[in-house]
Every structure is written in C-alpha cells, then in structure tokens.
Amino acid sequence: MIYTCTITPSIDYTTYLPDFHKGTLNRSNEVFYYPGGKGINVSRVLKRLGVDNIALGFAGGFTGNYIEQFLMKEGIDTDFIQTDDITRINVKIKAQEETELNGPGPVINAQQQSALMNKIKTLKTGDWFVLAGSLPESIPQSFFMEIASICNEQDVRFVLDTSGPALKELVHTEPFLIKPNEHELGELFDTIIVNKQQASYYAKKLVNQGVQHVIVSMGEEGALLVTKDLVVSAESPKGKVVNTVGSGDSLISGFIASYTKDKDAEKAFRYGVASGSATAFRSDLCEKCDVEELLEQVLLTPMEQDVT
Template sequence: MIYTCTFMPSVDYTTYIPTFELGELNRSNDVYYYPGGKGINVSRVVKRLGVDTIAGGFIGGFTGDYIESFLRDEGVKTDFIRTPENTRINVKIKSTEETELNGPGPDLNEQNIQSLIERIGLLTEEDWLIIAGRIPTSLPSSFLTELATHCEQNKVKLVVDTSGPALKQIMEIIKPFFIKPNVQELEELVGKTIHSKEEAIVYAKELIGNGIQHVVVSMGGEGALYVSSEETLIATVPKGKLVNSVGAGDSLVSGFIASYSQDGCAEKAFRYGVASGSATAFQSDLCKKEDVESLVSQVIISKQ
C-alpha cells in the first residue's frame, strides 16, 4: 500500500481574477475549494492513476472534515490523526501574478506525534511511506530517529519530498528510497551553486553514493533528471501552456511511485512521472489518468 503523510494539510481556496487590485474590492465568479498539502496531492493523483493509496497526517475541525469527505468522494482512503485545531485555510489568487496567503499549521502535541509513530510502526516491506510537504518545527528531534528505526527494521520504502534543514536532517539519519529536489533544493543539499544539467547530475550522483536509491531533479521547463546507481536519464517536458504550477512536483512524485510500485521499471516510472507533472501544470486541478497518458509519448528520454 502507498501511504502518504501530510503534517500541515489545508483547504485551498483558489480564485481566478483577470486583474487583482490591492486594497480594492475584487470580485470573481471562478473559485475552487480543494484539499491541499503535498502528501494529499500525491494520494489524489496516485488514486487517479489507478493505484490504491491511504492519505494520513493531521487534520482538525470543520476544515478537516471537509478534507476527509472530499478525499473519500474521490476514492482515497484516509487514516488521519485528529487535532483540536481547525485545519488551516490557504488563499490562492490567480491573476496576472500569483498571490498566496497561507495559514499557520497545527501545534502538534505528544499524543499526536506518538499516534503517528505507532501507525508508521505497523507498516511492512510491502508498503510505501511518502512524507511530503513542510515538516513542523514542533516535532521533537527524536521523531525522525524513530521514523528511521521503523522504516529500516520493517523495510518500508520511504519517499521524502520536503526541503530545507528537515530534508538534510532526514538524510543524515536514514537514506530514503526516493527524493525529488528541484535545482534550488539540490543546491541547498550539496552546498554548491549549480549552473548546468551536467553539474546537477554530478551532485545527484553524490546523493546516490551516500545511500539514496533514486533521485529525480525537477528543472521546470528544462525537464528533469533521474539518477540511480545503475543509470542516468534526462527527460524533456511536453509542450503546453502553464496554467497552474501548484501540485506539478507532487504529481511527478505520484506518477513515478504509482508506476514503479507496479513493475519496478525506473525508466518507465520516470517518463510517467514527468508526464504527470506536466499534465497537472497544464490545468487548474491535479491531473487525471487520461491527461497523463496523452502526454507520455511526448516525454523524450535520453541516457547519459
């Protein structure tokens, strides 16, 4: 089973306005309400691609109820831990420029954290655990150590899609099965400025040398790189109009894991992941299976 964990989910209120005037009354007839959070995005796309998944993490209040109901209506199973606070609401204004207003995440108490650790402890070598999104500072340092212990003992395939100090800390404790940094995040990991795809490949190989099994580096319109101990691949992205950048990276992760979990073919999974990320970028919501499959043939893979 593919499990996702989102520490700070949200209800995303997204509105499209031709012209946004700061300090003025702005009206829009085009609004959407979606459950937000990188792990939740991953679960939604994985399910749309025909693979079962369980979305977990922390939710609370009426907004948490909305997230759970929305996911169940889409066929995504849920296993959230309830918190006493309402899950945050994030406002996203799409106009000539994108503007976002994100609410604060929950304050997690010891009981919340222990409940999560206990659930992770039940996973087996048949399971995937995808930790995606920002990791709250309220988590004790011991949490990551316990996470690493459970995943190593039970041979759980750990996928990490976060950034900053949390990603570095995780990688010092446990070597994830898969990570997907963008170029800036890769620079933060290796402490170097990256000027080209060739340099990105060199530093991605360093991560592989340190024990990570699969690294995908997303490079926006320039495509993506895949590196493992066995091969290095470069992918172009399909041509299309960028409509919404939110969720594109999450969809890449979803496409890769959904495909790889079925047959273990990395090149096929990489192609499917890039197509999934592009399909989401070309529309207002997350991609669907038919959107992805229409783009797969347009993803050109070259071997290095």
Template structure:
C-alpha cells in the same frame, strides 16, 4: 500497501481575479476549493492513476472534515490523527500575478505525535511510506530523520519530497526515493544547478550516501533521474503552464505508481514526468488520460558526468 503522510494539510482556496486592489474591494470571477498538502496530492493523483493509497497525517475541526469528505468522494482511504485544531486554509489569488497567504499549521500534542508514530510502526515490511511537505512548528525539528530511521528499522520503503533542513536530515539515510527540484538540490550542496549534468552530479552524491533513486525536476528544462546504475535525462512536453501546485507531487505519484505496477525504471521516470507535466497544464491535478497523452512527447537520453562536473 502505499501510505502517504501530510503533516500540514490545508484547504486551498483559489480565487481568480482580473485585478487585485490592495486596501480596497476585489471581486473574484472564479473560486475553487481543493484539499491541499503534498502527501494528499500524491494520494489523489495515484488514485487517478489506478493505484490505491491510505492518507495519513493531522487534521481537525470543520476544515479537516472538508478534506476527509473530499477524499471519500474520490474513494481515497484515510486514517488521519485528529488534532482538535483547525486545519489551515491557504488563499491563492491568481491574476496578472499570483499571490498566496498560507494559514498557520496545527498545534500537535505529544500524544497525537505518538499516535502517528504508532501508525508507522504498524506498517509491514515492503510497504511504501511517502512523507511530503512541511513540518508544523509544534513537531520535532528532526521529524524527517526520525521517520527515516523508523522506516529503515521496519524495512519500509521511505519516499520523501521536502526541502531545506528536512531534506538535509535525509542525507546519509537509507531513503528509497527523493524528489528535490534543482533549486532545492542546489541549496542542499550550497551551489547553483543550471545544467542536467550538474543535477546528475549532485544527485549522485545523494546516491553515494544511501538514497536508492533520485529524480530532480528542473521545470521547463526537463528532469533528471539518478541511481547507482543509471543517469537519465527526460525532456518535458510543451504546453501552457497553468498550475505549478502539485506538479512535483504528480512526478512522485507517476514514478511510484509505475514501480508499484511492476514497470521498469525508464517507464517509471517517463510516467512521473508525464504526470507532473499534465498537472502543470491544468487547474487541478492530472487524470490518467492527461498523463498518457504526453508520454510519447518525452525523450529519454543518458547523461554523462565526470567528477567536478
């Protein structure tokens, strides 16, 4: 079974405006509401790819109810811990420029945190647990590290998509799959990554320290896959980028869905890149047919790296 976990979900309230007037009245010409949060995005895309998941995390009040109602309409299982605090609303203004205002995260009590840990402890050996996104300030700073250790002790395959200190905590941990982008990977190693060879070189450092699979997304430059056995580069399809939100989550979804369906690594890598690109080319998350159409446009080639690349 596959589980996703979103610690800090949201309602993403997206408004399209012709022109934004600070301090004055701005009328939106289109508005959309979606459940937000990286783990929730993964669950939504994987369902569209034909793979079921159970969404875990923290929600509360009527804003949390919007999320559960939305997921139920899409036939996505969920078992959230109720915080009795409002799930945040993130406002995104899209016009000539894109602006965002993100609401504050929930205040999670020790009892609510323990309830989530109990859920993780109840998972079975071989289950996949996908933890993605930011950590609310009320949770322990080493939350990602604690979850990695717990999954390792239970033989649960741990997948993470995060950045900054949370990503740093996972270096040296037995993680099944990591998906940093090039900026996040560069920040981790205090460097700037500009080429696929550099991305592969630093991703291989994560492999040496316990991670099994790493995919580095590089926007329009392509993507890199690294394991002990392979270093691969994928081109990305050409198209108009309409939406950066959820593209990285879709890469995770495509890759893990393919692995779950018994596909080989190359096919999983192609599926991840196709799903990520398909989401970037539309306003919401991709559907299966969107990703399938793009697969033939993706070219996979080996990467040759050397020490000090």
C-alpha cells in the same frame, strides 16, 4: 499498501480574477476549494492513476472534516489524527500575477506525534510511506529520523519530498526516493545549480550516500533521474502551463504508480514526468487519460556523469 503522510494539510482556496488590486474590493470570476498539502496531492493523483492508497496526517475542525469528506468522495481512504487546531486555509490568487497567503500549520503535541508513530509501526514489508510537505518546528527532527529508521527496519519504501533542514538530515537515512528541485539540491551542498550537468553531479553524491533514487525537477528544463546505475535526463512535453501547484507531487505519484507495476525506474520516471506535466496543463491535478496522452512526448536521454 501505499501510505502518504501530510503533517500540515490545508484547504487551498484558489480564486481566479482578471486583475488584482490591493486595498480595494476585488471580485472573482471563479473559485475552487481543494484539499491541499503535498502528501494529499500524491494520494489524489495515485487514485486517479488507479492506485489505492491511504492518506495519513493531522486534521482538525470543520476544515479538517471537509478534507476527509472530499477525499472520501474521491475514493481515498484516510486515517487522520485529530488536532485541537483547525486545519489551515491557504489562499491562492490567480490574476496577472500569482499571490499566495498561507495559514500557519497546527501545533502537533507529543500525544498526537505518538499516535502517528504507532500507525507507522504497523507498516509491513513492501509497503510505501510518502512523507511530503513542510515539517513544522513543533515536531523535533528526531521524530522524522525515527520514522525513517522504522521504514528501513521494516523494509518499507520511504519516499521523501520536503526541503530545508529536515531534508538535509533525512537524506542520510537512505530513502528510496527523494525529489528536490535544483534550488533544494543546491542548498544541500551550499551551492547554486544552473544546469543538468551540475544537478547530475550532486544528485550522484546523494546516491553514493545511500539514496536509491534522486529525481531533480528543473521546471521548463525538465527533470533528471539519478540512481546507482542510471543518469537520465527528461525533456518535458510542450504545452500551456495553467497551474504549477501539485506538479511535483504528480511526478512522484506517477513514478510510484508505474514502479509498483513494473519495478522499472526509467519507465517510472517517464510516467512521472508525464504526470507532472499533465497537472501543469490543468487547473486541478491530472487524470490518467491526460498522462497517457503525454507519455510519448517525454523524451529521455542518457547523460554522462559530470566529474567537475
């Protein structure tokens, strides 16, 4: 089974209007209410790609109930731990420019942390555990290190998509897959990455440290997959970008959906890039038909390793 975990989920209130003027009344053309959080996005896309999964994490109040009901309607099983805090609402304003207002994440107490850990300890060999999104300061880094350790001990594929200090610590736990963008990859090595040659060089360093698969997302430049045996560049399909939120999460979902069937990293990478692009071309997350229409447009090119 595939388990996703979102520590700080949200309801994303996305509003579209032709112009946004601060300090006055603005009227929206249309609004959408979606459950937010990187792990939740992974769950939603996996289900759309025909892959069952269970969404874990923390949720509370009427907003937490809304998220659970929304996912249930989409056929996604949930096993959230209830919090005392109301799950946050993030406001995304889509006008001539994009503006975001993100609410604060919940305080996760020791009892709630223990409840999540107990769920993770029940995972079995061959399961997947996707830890995605921001990791709040109310939870010590040692907690996430213990999660990674349990996954390793129980032969669970640990997929990590976070940033900052947590990513810097957790890359040493030999995760199955990580997906930094070029800026996050650069932060791991206190450098600035400006092209795929540099990205492949530093991604290979992570592989040499024990990370099994590194996917570096690079926006319009496409993406890069680096493993022990592969360095492959992907050119993304061309299309009108409507919404980049969830594109990276969709890439992870596509990779997992394909890899669980074929155990072929390069094929999974192509499917992941198509999934990420399909989401970028929509106002919501991609559907399976969107992904399959783009597959042939994903151009993969083997790369030589940059030794500079």
